[in-house]
Structure formats: structure tokens, C-alpha cells
Amino acid sequence: MNLKKKRRVQIILVAVLGLATATGLIGYAMKDGINFFRSPTQVVETPPSPHETFRIGGLVEEGSLKVVGDAAVIFRVTDGNASVSVAYKGILPDLFKEGEGMIGSGRLIDGTFQATEILAKHDENYMPVEVIDALKAQGVYQGALEIPSEPLEMGATGAGNDS
Numbered sequence: 488m489n490l491k492k493k494r495r496v497q498i499i500l501v502a503v504l505g506l507a508t509a510t511g512l513i514g515y516a517m518k519d520g521i522n523f524f525r526s527p528t529q530v531v532e533t534p535p536s537p538h539e540t541f542r543i544g545g546l547v548e549e550g551s552l553k554v555v556g557d558a559a560v561i562f563r564v565t566d567g568n569a570s571v572s573v574a575y576k577g578i579l580p581d582l583f584k585e586g587e588g589m590i591g592s593g594r595l596i597d598g599t600f601q602a603t604e605i606l607a608k609h610d611e612n613y614m615p616v617e618v619i620d621a622l623k624a625q626g627v628y629q630g631a632l633e634i635p636s637e638p639l640e641m642g643a644t645g646a647g648n649d650s
Contacts, residue, residue, distance in 0.1 A: 523541045523542065524541070524542045524543075524544060524590075524617040525541055525542070525543055526543070526544065526545060526566045526569075526621035526624070526625070527543065527545050527564055527565055527566045527568070527569045527570055527571040527621075528566055528568045528569040528621075528625065529621075530543060530569075530571050530595060530600070531569040531571065532569075534595055534598075535594075535595055537594055537595065537596045537597075538594070539594065539595075540592065540593065540594055541592075541593075541594070541595075542590055542591065542592050542617070543564060543571060543573070543590070543591050543593075543600055544564070544588070544589065544590040544591070544617050544618040544621060545564040545565050545566040545567075545588070545589070545618060545621060545622070546564065546565055546566070546567075546586060546587065546588055546589075546618075546622070547562055547563075547564060547583070547584065547585045547586060547587055547589055548562065548563040548564065548565045548570055548585070549585050549586050550585065551563040551570075551585070552584075552585050556576075558576060558577055558578055559574070559575070559576040560574075560575050560576075560579065561573065561574050561575075561599075562575075562585075564589065564591070564600070566621045566622055566624075566625045567622060567625045567626070568625045571595075571599075571600050572598065572599045572600065573591055573599070573600045573602055574599050574600070574601055574602065575591065575593075575601075575602040575605050577605070579605055579607070580605065580606065580607040581607075582607045583605060583607040584607075587607060588607070588618045589605060589606065589607050589618075590605075590606045590617065590618065591604065591605045591606070592604040
């Protein structure tokens with residue numbers, strides 16, 4: 488093999504090695520940033536390992552919310568078919584309450600979801616898409632309020648009418 492061919496092979500090998508290293512480093516950096524969403528039914532049917540971080544979402548089960556210490560709460564999240572216990576230490580969002588949608592990030596340890604972050608819906612019409620899909624799959628989603636497509640007409644008592 489002459490020197491030109493040898494040099495070309497070396498450059499190709501270094502480029503492939505560099506690309507493989509870069510891909511590995513990107514994957515390692517993103518491993519904690521990739522959280523898969525699961526419904527309570529999926530968590531009950533196939534529990535993830537205690538080392539896997541994931542997101543769980545559903546409705547906060549009525550009557551399950553309990554304060555257990557300084558800024559620590561336990562509650563159950565349900566999709567209408569199954570429920571999972573959730574433990575969280577921190578300040579809950581203002582709109583977090585029983586019977587409303589939520590998503591939590593964390594890990595399942597000894598059958599209890601240890602949440603590191605809790606997100607709640609931000610108004611009466613919004614629910615995270617993942618939660619809606621999970622509730623629809625269970626047949627318990629009833630839908631949000633319909634927003635009229637045509638503008639409302641002002642009647643005799645409407646704003647801007649001084650009579």
C-alpha cells in the first residue's frame with residue numbers, strides 16, 4: 488500500500504472513531520433528559536426498574552391527598568383503570584388539587600412513585616396531551632369544554648350597550 492492510501496485509511500478511521508465518541512457522549516448527556524410517559528395502568532402492568540426515570544400522568548384520585556410533613560405529600564394518581572401511589576417533597580403548583588390532571592417526573596421505588604417534579608394543568612380547559620391520550624385509552628376521558636367557532640352576539644344586556 489502506498490503512502491497516499493495509507494493516509495486516507497488513517498483519516499477515515501480517525502473520523503469514524505471521532506463520530507462514535509461524539510455519539511456516545513451525546514447519548515450519555517441526554518440519558519437523564521429523556522423521560523418516557525406512562526399511564527398508571529402501564530406502570531401497574533409492567534413496573535419499570537427503580538433506576539429508570541419516567542413521567543406518569545393522570546388524575547389526582549379524590550380523597551387521596553395527604554400532607555405528611557414539611558412540604559411533603561402523598562396521593563394517588565389514576566387513569567380510571569389503575570392507581571399508583573405518589574410521594575412528593577416540595578411545593579405543589581397552585582392549581583394542583585384532587586380530581587384534576589397532573590404529570591409527575593421521578594422513579595418507581597417499592598411500588599410508590601417518588602416524584603421529583605409535579606406539573607398541574609394551567610386552566611380549566613387544559614390537560615396534557617399524554618394524560619388525555621391515556622384517559623381516552625381507558626375510556627374515561629369526557630372531553631374539555633367546547634369553544635364556539637362563531638363570535639358571540641351582543642344582546643340587550645351586552646357590554647357597550649347603554650340602554
